[in-house]
Amino acid sequence: xxxxxxxxxxxxxxxxxxxxxxxxxxxxxxxxxxxxxxxxxxxxxxxxxxxxxxxxxxxxxxxxxxxxxxxxxxxxxxxxxxxxxxxxxxxxxxxxxxxxxxxxxxxxxxxxxxxxxxxxxxxxxxxxxxxxxxxxxxxxxxxxxxxxxxxxxxxxxxxxxxxxxxxxxxxxxxxxxxxxxxxxxxxxxxxxxxxxxxxxxxxxxxxxxxxxxxxxxxxxxxxxxxxxxxxxxxxxxxxxxxxxxxxxxxxxxxxxxxxxxxxxxxxxxxxxxxxxxxxxxxxxxxxxxxxxxxxxxxxxxxxxxxxxxxxxxxxxxxxxxxxxxxxxxxxxxxxxxxxxxxxxxxxxxxxxxxxxx
Amino acid sequence: xxxxxxxxxxxxxxxxxxxxxxxxxxxxxxxxxxxxxxxxxxxxxxxxxxxxxxxxxxxxxxxxxxxxxxxxxxxxxxxxxxxxxxxxxxxxxxxxxxxxxxxxxxxxxxxxxxxxxxxxxxxxxxxxxxxxxxxxxxxxxxxxxxxxxxxxxxxxxxxxxxxxxxxxxxxxxxxxxxxxxxxxxxxxxxxxxxxxxxxxxxxxxxxxxxxxxxxxxxxxxxxxxxxxxxxxxxxxxxxxxxxxxxxxxxxxxxxxxxxxxxxxxxxxxxxxxxxxxxxxxxxxxxxxxxxxxxxxxxxxxxxxxxxxxxxxxxxxxxxxxxxxxxxxxxxxxxxxxxxxxxxxxxxxxxxxxxxxx
DNA sequence: TGTTAACACGAAAACGTTTTCGTTGCGAAT
DNA sequence: ATTCGCAACGAAAACGTTTTCGTGTTAACA
Numbered sequence: 001x002x003x004x005x006x007x008x009x010x011x012x013x014x015x016x017x018x019x020x021x022x023x024x025x026x027x028x029x030x031x032x033x034x035x036x037x038x039x040x041x042x043x044x045x046x047x048x049x050x051x052x053x054x055x056x057x058x059x060x061x062x063x064x065x066x067x068x069x070x071x072x073x074x075x076x077x078x079x080x081x082x083x084x085x086x087x088x089x090x091x092x093x094x095x096x097x098x099x100x101x102x103x104x105x106x107x108x109x110x111x112x113x114x115x116x117x118x119x120x121x122x123x124x125x126x127x128x129x130x131x132x133x134x135x136x137x138x139x140x141x142x143x144x145x146x147x148x149x150x151x152x153x154x155x156x157x158x159x160x161x162x163x164x165x166x167x168x169x170x171x172x173x174x175x176x177x178x179x180x181x182x183x184x185x186x187x188x189x190x191x192x193x194x195x196x197x198x199x200x201x202x203x204x205x206x207x208x209x210x211x212x213x214x215x216x217x218x219x220x221x222x223x224x225x226x227x228x229x230x231x232x233x234x235x236x237x238x239x240x241x242x243x244x245x246x247x248x249x250x251x252x253x254x255x256x257x258x259x260x261x262x263x264x265x266x267x268x269x270x271x272x273x274x275x276x277x278x279x280x281x282x283x284x285x286x287x288x289x290x291x292x293x294x295x296x297x298x299x300x301x302x303x304x305x306x307x308x309x310x311x312x313x314x315x316x317x318x319x320x321x322x323x324x325x326x327x328x329x330x331x332x333x334x335x336x337x338x339x340x341x342x343x344x345x346x347x348x349x350x351x352x353x354x355x356x357x
Numbered sequence: 358x359x360x361x362x363x364x365x366x367x368x369x370x371x372x373x374x375x376x377x378x379x380x381x382x383x384x385x386x387x388x389x390x391x392x393x394x395x396x397x398x399x400x401x402x403x404x405x406x407x408x409x410x411x412x413x414x415x416x417x418x419x420x421x422x423x424x425x426x427x428x429x430x431x432x433x434x435x436x437x438x439x440x441x442x443x444x445x446x447x448x449x450x451x452x453x454x455x456x457x458x459x460x461x462x463x464x465x466x467x468x469x470x471x472x473x474x475x476x477x478x479x480x481x482x483x484x485x486x487x488x489x490x491x492x493x494x495x496x497x498x499x500x501x502x503x504x505x506x507x508x509x510x511x512x513x514x515x516x517x518x519x520x521x522x523x524x525x526x527x528x529x530x531x532x533x534x535x536x537x538x539x540x541x542x543x544x545x546x547x548x549x550x551x552x553x554x555x556x557x558x559x560x561x562x563x564x565x566x567x568x569x570x571x572x573x574x575x576x577x578x579x580x581x582x583x584x585x586x587x588x589x590x591x592x593x594x595x596x597x598x599x600x601x602x603x604x605x606x607x608x609x610x611x612x613x614x615x616x617x618x619x620x621x622x623x624x625x626x627x628x629x630x631x632x633x634x635x636x637x638x639x640x641x642x643x644x645x646x647x648x649x650x651x652x653x654x655x656x657x658x659x660x661x662x663x664x665x666x667x668x669x670x671x672x673x674x675x676x677x678x679x680x681x682x683x684x685x686x687x688x689x690x691x692x693x694x695x696x697x698x699x700x701x702x703x704x705x706x707x708x709x710x711x712x713x714x
Numbered sequence: 715t716g717t718t719a720a721c722a723c724g725a726a727a728a729c730g731t732t733t734t735c736g737t738t739g740c741g742a743a744t
Numbered sequence: 745a746t747t748c749g750c751a752a753c754g755a756a757a758a759c760g761t762t763t764t765c766g767t768g769t770t771a772a773c774a
Contacts, residue, residue, distance in 0.1 A: 003503055004473070006760060017724045022762060032722060051474040053419065054760035056410045057729045064453065064475075072439050075647075078430045085429070085456050089467075094475065096421065096453045099442050110446075116361070117408040117730090118421075118451065146360055235650070261651070268653050290432075293592075294618070294648055296625050363730060374754045379732060389752060411730035414759045474760090 005046045014042060056117075061325075064094035065317055066114040068124035070102045070154075075289035076306045077125070080152065083310020084123055091318050093120075104129040108138045120321050121148040123313045126156060131196055134158075148324070150317045152309050154196060162316045163343045164309050168198045168286075171302040171348030172205025175256050175284040178300075178350060180213050182282055182357050184254030188221045190242065190262045193228075202258045202286060221249060225262065235265070242269045253281055260285040260292045263299055267355060283355040297354035309346050316342060362403045371399060413474075418682075421451035422674055423471040425481035427459045427511075432646035433663045434482070437509065440667020441480055448675050450477075461486040465495045477678050478505040480670045483513060488553055491515075505681070507674045509666050511553060519677065520700045521670045525555045525643075528659040528705030529562025532613050532641040535657075535707060537570050539639055539714050541611030545578045547599065547619045550585075559615045559643055578606060582619065592622070599626045610638055617642040617649045620656055624712060640712040654711035666703050673699060 011018045016035065024031045024039035025048070031039075056062040065088055069077045081097065088095050096119060098110035107127045114122070122142065130136070131154065139159045143149055152164040179187050189206045192199045207217045223245045225231070231238045242265060246252060255270075257263035263285025270281050277283060277297055285292055288303035368375045373392065381388045381396035382405070388396075413419040422445055426434045438454065445452050453476060455467035464484045471479070479499065487493070488511065496516045500506055506518040536544050546563045549556045564574045580602045582588070588595045599622060603609060612627075614620035620642025627638050634640060634654055642649055645660035 002501065007762095008760075018761085019725075019763080020723060023723090026762085030722065035722080049469070049473045050762095051760050053410060053413045053474040054729090055762085057414050057731095057759090058761050058763095060729065062410065072442070073432065073435045075430065078435050081454070082429050082456065085454065089455075094453055094455070094470065096451055097438070097442065098446075098451070099439065112406070113451065116406045117410040144359065264651050268651075271653070289647075291647055291651055294621050294625075295651070296628070296653060364732095365730075375731085376733080376755075377753060380753090383732085387752065392752085407732095408730050411759090412732085414729090414761095415731050415733095417759065 004051070005043075005048050006051070007048075010039065010042060010046070010048065014039060061120050061321070062118060063092060064096055064119050065314070066096050066098060066119035066122045066124075068098045068100060068107065068110055068114075068122060070100050070125060070127045072097070072099055075291075076153075076287055076304060079306030080125075080310035080313070083307035083312075084314040085310075086307070087311045087314035087318070091314075093314075093318060100127040100130075102128045104133055104135065111138050111142060115142050115145065115147055119147075121150070121317045123150045123152065123310075123317055125152050126154040128196060131156070148317060148320045150313045150320075152313045154198060156197070160341055162313075162320065162341050164313045164316065165343065165345055166198070166304045166309065167345050167348050168201035169205040169208070171286065171304070172202040172256065172258075173209040174348065174350055175286070175302050176206050176209035177213070178356065179254040179256060179282055179284060180209065180215075182254070184282055186218075186221065186249070186251045187254035187256060188223065188245070188249065188252045190223045190225065190245075190255060190257040190266060192225055192258060199258055206256055221252065231261070238262070238265050239269055242266050243273065246270060246273055246275075255281060255283045257283070257285045260287045260289050260299065260301060263301070263355075264291050264295050267295065267297070267299070278355050278357050282357060284350075288351055292351075292353070295355075300353045300356040301351050303349045303351050305346050305349065312344050312346065316344065361408070362400075362405050363408070364405075367396065367399060367403070367405065371396060418477050418678070419475060420449060421453050421476050422671070423453050423455060423476035423479045423481075425455045425457060425464065425467055425471075425479060427457050427482060427484045429454070429456055432648075433510075433644055433661060436663030437482075437667035437670070440664035440669075441671045442667075443664075444668045444671035444675070448671075450671075450675060457484040457487075459485045461490055461492065468495050468499060472499050472502065472504055476504075478507070478674045480507045480509065480667075480674055482509050483511040485553060488513070505674060505677045507670045507677075509670045510661075511555060513554065517698055519670075519673045519698050521666050521673065522700065522702055523555070523661045523666065524702050524705050525558035526562040526565070528643065528661070529559040529613065529615075530566040531705065531707055532643070532659050533563050533566035534570070535713065536611040536613060536639055536641060537566065537572075539611070541639055543575075543578060543606070543608040544611035544613060545580065545602070545606065545609045547580045547582065547602075547612060547614040547623060549582055549615060556615055563613055578609065588618070595619070595622050596626055599623055600630065603627060603630055603632075612638060612640045614640070614642045617644045617646050617656065617658060620658070620712075621648050621652050624652065624654070624656070635712055635714050639714060641707075645708055649708075649710070652712075657710045657713040658708050660706045660708050662703050662706070669701050669703065673701065 007018050007021045011021045020031060021039055024036040025043055067081060067084060071077060085095050100107035100110060104127060107130055136156060136158045139149060143161060149161040151161055153166060155163045155165055176187060191203050210217045255266050257266055263283050267277050267283050270277060275281050284300045286302045288301040292299035292301045364375050364378045368378045377388060378396055381393040382400055424438060424441060428434055442452050455471060457464035457467060461484060464487055493513060493515045496506060500518060508518055509521040510523060512520045512522055533544060548560050567574045612623050614623055620640050624634050624640050627634060632638050641657045643659045645658040649656035649658045
């Protein structure tokens with residue numbers, strides 16, 4: 001077991017100074033051709049690679065970005081990570097992942113753990129509990145310490161930073177309009193309690209689409225699921241709620257659901273009730289995950305392009321980091337350093353499958 | 358924008374030395390009560406937190422572990438990450454994620470990027486391309502430099518390190534025996550080309566279960582899918598292959614598939630052919646993901662307990678890291694430093710759902 | 715012969731910590 | 745009055761780099 005070799009060891013071995021070794025390895029003109037060759041050969045032989053930590057300390061930047069998300073076993077979030085990792089790697093950055101598990105406290109702990117030098121900036125999506133509490137001081141504190149943040153998907157106006165969001169509103173509008181165009185007369189909405197902004201926006205899109213088509217939204221046709229219950233592990237609760245909902249509203253011929261689980265479950269329940277899809281009921285879900293693709297019938301969905309979101313977020317963050325580098329060369333007064341933050345909207349796309357005509 | 362405060366700044370501000378500040382903050386007895394209080398108050402006021410990078414450099418350990426996996430948009434791998442992150446966080450470690458994307462080269466690049474001081478150890482699962490090439494020098498090189506590795510799921514005998522694996526063989530045996538017990542007479546296997554060890558083990562389990570039950574495995578009943586094709590995006594290829602398979606072998610009354618996609622697709626195809634599940638054909642899949650849970654009918658599966666795998670892997674790695682710490686205090690001859698590596702087997706569990714009787 | 719310029723290299727600081735080893739000043743003991 | 749011991753603090757090294765600023769040697773030039 002041989003530890004990694006350092007400049008100091010090379011220097012001692014070759015009887016030159018550390019500076020000489022460093023310069024030779026970076027092909028400095030200061031060092032003679034002979035010594036350069038000798039040093040480079042030796043370094044290659046012993047597989048010298050500069051120590052990242054030392055570089056980080058010296059350069060005061062780590063070349064790694066921190067991702068902080070509520071959950072990782074989740075198709076959307078993992079596609080976002082994939083997008084971030086793709087760009088990060090391409091631009092020479094590493095990616096460190098923290099999970100808030102939808103908890104306010106874990107979000108804070110995680111931020112503090114990473115904000116003390118471990119990373120150059122954050123890409124994050126806010127936890128449900130934080131959204132409920134509406135307490136965003138930790139984000140602003142981090143930003144004030146000079147660490148840039150890019151938020152995605154679950155964002156909030158109270159924090160001044162770059163944002164990448166899905167066009168939830170128009171995605172919902174498109175979906176519902178498609179149902180209308182497909183001759184649905186009674187379109188139901190299955191949504192969550194709306195403290196998470198994205199849920200609210202999708203609901204608004206649903207209403208908007210109906211109203212511009214001259215239909216009044218019927219509140220009886222809106223089912224709000226309490227997603228504080230552990231629906232994943234108690235599917236029957238969800239199924240029962242939806243079954244009741246369908247029984248009470250027999251005229252439903254279209255369903256728009258704010259996530260794919262609700263959509264797929266709605267299809268399952270409908271079929272148990274003897275309804276056929278898409279003949280009796282057409283269904284569109286938000287979020288294009290594995291469930292939608294492989295359900296029978298396969299589900300028409302509003303795709304959010306998670307990977308693209310991740311890529312854009314990563315590019316935004318790295319752009320800002322490297323702009324900050326360049327800036328430190330120049331002189332800026334506080335007024336000139338105006339940081340107008342970017343809010344990037346990723347368009348949704350309807351993926352048509354078997355659950356609509 | 359105020360940058361994070363350092364010991365040096367506190368020292369200057371309070372007109373004491375850096376050492377004094379450091380000691381005061383760690384409650385050293387060397388410093389008088391007065392100065393300690395003064396310094397601690399000042400530090401708290403300015404929210405002093407030690408810089409992780411500086412600590413890493415000094416302590417020669419980063420308190421972060423590197424995860425290197427082939428893919429992240431994948432239920433199994435993301436549950437493993439969740440398990441790792443859980444334990445890592447609990448034990449004071451961070452987690453940095455690299456994706457090999459099933460590519461040999463990206464695996465190496467990623468390892469080298471992280472192995473230069475950024476992390477204390479690896480938890481990884483080998484990429485398909487690496488398994489094909491059977492070239493494991495980068496793993497051994499990393500280990501030789503004193504960086505411990507824990508492998509999970511896709512492991513290989515050629516690398517000496519701790520391993521956490523699923524009991525693929527017995528999982529398959531259990532599944533197939535269940536089908537046999539459920540009166541299936543002609544049990545098919547849907548598997549992949551078997552250069553990935555786990556596929557091979559599951560196939561062997563299938564054969565073993567049949568043979569101990571006095572049935573000869575019929576090679577006609579084994580369908581090997583070439584998973585180098587992009588099956589996710591060309592589902593119809595997979596469906597056609599399975600459809601052909603079912604038509605040729607009309608007597609199939611049970612299916613064991615090595616992943617949930619194959620299993621769910623098999624169910625879909627069977628139903629298109631007019632067969633009912635579980636009455637005509639019973640199906641069991643390996644890997645318990647979202648698809649299995651939400652398919653109709655829901656799929657009986659062999660659960661791998663991905664999160665537990667991650668937790669165990671993290672514990673193994675951190676145990677070894679901290680053992681190495683303690684070891685450096687003591688004196689060891691090379692003979693005494695025997696490192697007998699642990700191979701931990703996580704038992705599988707059959708989750709019974711609607712696709713079996 | 716004396717000055718200069720180019721060349722090749724080394725010393726040292728800096729990044730932010732922790733820790734070892736002094737070094738003061740002062741009261742008590744001899 | 746001298747020594748001792750202790751309390752309270754500071755200096756400096758170390759972790760591994762990069763980079764600025766010397767410094768010594770040699771060759772060229774006047």
